[in-house]
Amino acid sequence: MDLIKVLASLNYFPTNQIKHDVWYFxxxxxxxxxxxxxxxxINRWYDHALGEGGDVINLIVRxxxxxxxxxxxxxxxxxLTNSFSFQKQSFMVRSQNPSFKIKKLIKxxxxxxxGYLKSRKLDINEAHKYCEEIYYTFDGVKTFFGIAFRNDCDGFECRSKYFKGCLVNKNITSIFNESKTLCVFESFTDFLSYRTLKLTELKxxxxxxxSTNQIKKCLPLLDNYNVIKGYMDADPSGKECSKIIKEHCNNEFQDCSNLYANYKDLNEYLMALGK
Known part of the structure; x- marks a missing residue:
């Protein structure tokens, strides 16, 4: 099984490619x-900082x-029917260790x-509240742009028509409104979909x-809430996240995925509504 496709299916996308070597955060x-x-x-991975590597099975196990x-x-x-092409990404490669720099963040x-937000049926006003427009470079060669969603370590989830990935550090994003109800989402597009649907007026x-592999980082927060609502994707990793949250929270957890039954996630449900 192709490692590039497996990583893409898990929402991990490359930063650059040098001959046969494709590089990721x-x-x-x-x-x-x-x-x-x-x-x-050879369809093998290697993490240079950890000194670990292997095949597809080793990666999923890890x-x-x-x-x-x-x-x-x-x-x-x-x-994995949706194949991934690196050429769809907009990166120009100049060196093995690209120098990353954020040039500006604006409304x-x-x-x-x-146009990308509209294609996902996401409310522009909600996007303005929680997202920014980011401009960044790799190696100072070419400037790229995307929709930036900040996480708790001042990293960014970045989206555009041609790119989906993380810039700087990967982490969860927490948004506090002094409520005793917590909603947990897998991606910021699902979060914006929830805000677009306006499913509740409550705070x-x-x-x-x-990313589903960040699930353990949110667990300490859950103890502060009377109600925890989960809006995970309808796939094995999403169901595993719901299971982990439920085991941690017991009766406080509400699995809300029945709202978008027969759809991959909340955004796909929103798009099907044609709002």
């Missing part, structure tokens, strides 16, 4: 410089903290980004995982 830890490599020639058998089952359940106004707190 490590999915196994937080880092500022991409040091996780996939060699497409990411999910599961057995080889469970990793095989997980991979079989994944839908979202670029027509391409507004709530929010945690956005930004």
């Amino acid at each position: 490590s999915p196994l830890r937080n880092e500022r410089t991409p040091s996780f490599k996939v060699c497409t020639k 990411l999910k903290n599961i057995t080889n058998g469970e990793a095989l089952k997980f991979l079989k359940e994944q839908n 979202i106004q670029n027509p391409a980004l507004i 709530e707190d929010y945690v956005i995982l930004n």
